[in-house]
Amino acid sequence: MSEAAVTAKDLGLTGCHDCGVLCRGAGQHGECPRCGASLHERKPDSIRRTWALVIAACIFYLPANLLPITHTTSLGHTQSDTIMSGVLYFISHGDWPLALVIFTASVAVPLLKLIVLVFLLVSVQRRSRWRNRDRTVLYRFTEAVGRWSMVDVFVVTILVALVKLGALANIEAGLGAVYFALVVIITIFAAESFDPRLIWDPEENQHE
Amino acid sequence: MAGNKRNDETMPPTLYACHECDLLNRIPPLAADQTARCTRCNAVLYRNPSECLERTLALALAALALYLVAVNFPFLSFGRGANVVQTSLLTGVADLYRQGLVLLAVVVLVTSVIAPAMVITCYLYLLVPVKHGRVPAHVRGAYRLLRAITPWNMIEVFLLGILVALVKLAGMAEVIPGIAVWSFAGLIVTLAWAAGTFEPEVYWHEVESCQ
Numbered sequence: 001m002s003e004a005a006v007t008a009k010d011l012g013l014t015g016c017h018d019c020g021v022l023c024r025g026a027g028q029h030g031e032c033p034r035c036g037a038s039l040h041e042r043k044p045d046s047i048r049r050t051w052a053l054v055i056a057a058c059i060f061y062l063p064a065n066l067l068p069i070t071h072t073t074s075l076g077h078t079q080s081d082t083i084m085s086g087v088l089y090f091i092s093h094g095d096w097p098l099a100l101v102i103f104t105a106s107v108a109v110p111l112l113k114l115i116v117l118v119f120l121l122v123s124v125q126r127r128s129r130w131r132n133r134d135r136t137v138l139y140r141f142t143e144a145v146g147r148w149s150m151v152d153v154f155v156v157t158i159l160v161a162l163v164k165l166g167a168l169a170n171i172e173a174g175l176g177a178v179y180f181a182l183v184v185i186i187t188i189f190a191a192e193s194f195d196p197r198l199i200w201d202p203e204e205n206q207h208e
Numbered sequence: 209m210a211g212n213k214r215n216d217e218t219m220p221p222t223l224y225a226c227h228e229c230d231l232l233n234r235i236p237p238l239a240a241d242q243t244a245r246c247t248r249c250n251a252v253l254y255r256n257p258s259e260c261l262e263r264t265l266a267l268a269l270a271a272l273a274l275y276l277v278a279v280n281f282p283f284l285s286f287g288r289g290a291n292v293v294q295t296s297l298l299t300g301v302a303d304l305y306r307q308g309l310v311l312l313a314v315v316v317l318v319t320s321v322i323a324p325a326m327v328i329t330c331y332l333y334l335l336v337p338v339k340h341g342r343v344p345a346h347v348r349g350a351y352r353l354l355r356a357i358t359p360w361n362m363i364e365v366f367l368l369g370i371l372v373a374l375v376k377l378a379g380m381a382e383v384i385p386g387i388a389v390w391s392f393a394g395l396i397v398t399l400a401w402a403a404g405t406f407e408p409e410v411y412w413h414e415v416e417s418c419q
Contacts, residue, residue: 005248006232008225013232015225018355019408020254022223022232034412036348090375098375101368136228136249150319150362154369155376157316160307161300162286162377164293169380173309181315188359200229200249 005203014039043195047121053190054117060183061110067176069156074169082176083107083152106152106180109145113187116142120194127202135199143191149184153177219256219409226251254409261335261414267402268331274395275328279321282386284370286377297321297388323361324399330354331402334411343418351408358403364396 008015014023014030018037023030030039043049068080081089083106090099116138123135156177163171219238226233226246233253235244240258245251257263278297285294298321304313330350337344344350374383 007230008232009230011232013225015227015230017227018352019412020224020227021412022225034348035351037352095375098372102372105368132229133249136251140228140251147359147362148365148368150365151368151372153312153316154320154362154366155372157300157304157312158284158369158373159376160303161295162284162293162373162383163380164303165287165291165381168291172307173304173312175309178309178312181312185315192359196228197230200231 007200009041014041042197043193046193046195046198047125049193050117050121050190053186053193054114054121057110057114057183057186057190060179060186061114064176064180064183065107067179068174069152069176069180070159071172071174072163072169073171076167080174083180086152102152105148109149110183110187113142113146113191117187117190117194120199124198129202132199132203136196139191139194139196139199146184146188146191149187150181153181153184219413224253226253255407256410257405257407260405260407260410261338264331264402264406265335265339267398267405268328268335271328271395271398271402272332274391274398275324277391278388278395281388281391283388283392284386285384286381288381294386297392319360319362320366323357324363324395326357327354327361327399330357331406338411338414338418341418343415347415361399363392364400367393367396
């Protein structure tokens with residue numbers, strides 16, 4: 001890094017994370033004079049909180065994928081579907097693009113998100129200085145993509161609302177959908193609690 | 209008129225801490241439609257969209273109209289012959305609640321109905337008084353509420369869900385999209401556009417010049 005790299009923390013300043021204004025001497029407590037948000041030099045307890053949420057999400061990931069998300073009754077015959085069986089259904093009907101969308105949003109994204117967060121946590125705890133910029137991009141991507149995992153929850157909601165043809169066809173939501181929604185929400189909070197500035201902190205100590 | 213002052217105005221230079229790597233950036237004056245990026249990690253620091261606040265206000269008003277149609281009019285209909293089920297945006301939430309999946313109902317209600325309404329309300333509440341040269345009461349709280357609720361507005365994901373559900377049901381019976389679906393799609397575009405034109409840095413400059 002160039003020697004001109006001076007951070008806000010070095011000068012006892014803090015950028016407000018809600019409105020962006022640069023504030024003087026906030027330390028760990030204080031309030032932004034412009035928008036009133038509480039100021040943190042670094043997000044409080046970032047690493048411990050993120051670990052806790054990542055572990056919680058990993059635990060819920062299992063029932064989310066193993067329990068059925070829908071129960072379909074059709075002409076007296078009931079069928080329960082998990083997320084994966086939904087993907088396989090689309091593949092068996094030759095609907096590759098849709099199978100790919102559901103697989104990516106519901107299976108791959110939550111799993112990759114957890115793996116990326118664990119990787120970022122471990123690298124920050126080891127005070128790694130390896131490819132800071134790429135790790136920041138990885139974080140940015142993880143934070144942005146998480147919301148798309150909600151798609152299966154919405155699909156279930158729409159199916160439940162529409163398919164109410166009595167004995168002919170009826171769809172009810174399963175417990176898997178609840179766990180799945182929990183996984184998505186917990187991983188969103190996990191990404192939010194991670195502070196990407198921690199990735200860059202080992203740089204500064206080099207100058208001291 | 210305070211509202212016209214900012215058109216294509218250059219933003220003054222500032223010192224700005226990157227929210228992703230904490231580097232202090234010295235930002236030169238920013239001409240209209242320019243973006244300030246962090247010199248170390250390339251994160252977007254802030255932008256200077258031309259006619260930022262006017263456009264956001266116009267889009268928020270359009271979003272309000274589309275939202276009211278999306279919530280109140282028929283959403284999707286499904287069935288064959290005389291056996292047709294008509295739904296509104298809220299039908300699914302009510303059904304999940306009835307099936308005992310309260311948590312799931314709340315999640316869907318917040319992400320597809322409450323959050324967009326709150327985002328629109330916040331935009332209007334923050335921007336209408338400023339347009340007339342006044343600072344809204346509790347401007348700081350309203351701004352922070354907007355920031356907090358925005359990530360939970362997931363209507364674009366909901367639309368993808370509709371598309372997937374349509375394909376899934378295609379073999380069973382006919383699905384007829386109602387007028388609410390089209391307004392819902394329009395709502396996604398206007399709200400995403402509004403989020404793209406709204407720039408906190410411009411807004412707070414305007415608030416400070418009103419005070």
